[in-house]
Amino acid sequence: MVKIEYPALPFKMKQEAGKESIFDEVRKQWVRLTPEEWVRQNFIQYLVQVKKYPTAIMAVEKEIMLGELRKRCDIVIYREHKPWMIVECKEMDVVLNDAVAAQVFRYNMALNVQYLVVTNGNYTFAMETATRKGLEALPEFA
Template sequence: MLRIDYPEHPFRFKKTDEKEFIFDEFRKSWVRLTPEEWVRQNFLQYLLKVKQYPASLIAVEKELRLGELKKRFDILVYNQQHKPWLMVECKAIGVPLEESVLMQVLRYNIAVPVDYLVITNGDYCAGFVKSGIELQPIDVIPDFG
């Protein structure tokens, strides 16, 4: 498992009709604050502040097609040539990072091939680099560039 130290961030919150929302700085909109969204927002700040990934090369919750199915990836980072490079699948804290989670991100990888795959539930994080058709575990999230 990878160690992730999330940076402090002044998240913005609001409550409407008993529902909580968090402002997503990447999507520039208020989104429902779910346990998975909390993990996604913290991981985004980790990529931005700790790993120094450029915000302009990070996409959040975009649609992709798997045959007839429409799915949404959580986080996709593009490289300097604007090609998909790293994909992150976020789960709520407490959701086990089982094989089914890895299989989910691997299915997304069919539609959007990347070099690096990461799965996280906020507490735990696992990362892999693709080497041909094999996945090799990584010890750290790669630096950008």
């Protein structure tokens, strides 16, 4: 498990028609604030503020094709213009179990990245795919 220290940031938020929205700095748009979106936006800020990843190398809700099915990766990080890391976000009360891992593994069939990350905001697991041993759990990621 990876220890995440989330930065305290004042998010841009607003209320519209009784629904709360948060400004996504990667997509440059307001999005409805759901429990999963809260985790996604906090993890994005962790990547930007703590890990120093520029938003220019991130895609949020990146559409991919799995056979004939359209799916969306929560966050894809690019290196040298190629997908490098997939981050799958779940709301805080979702247990990170085999089903969640299987979802990110399926997404990786389309993108073939070096790193896979799953988080529910409380717990975060990172795995490296390109090792001699196959899949390897990481105590921290790049």
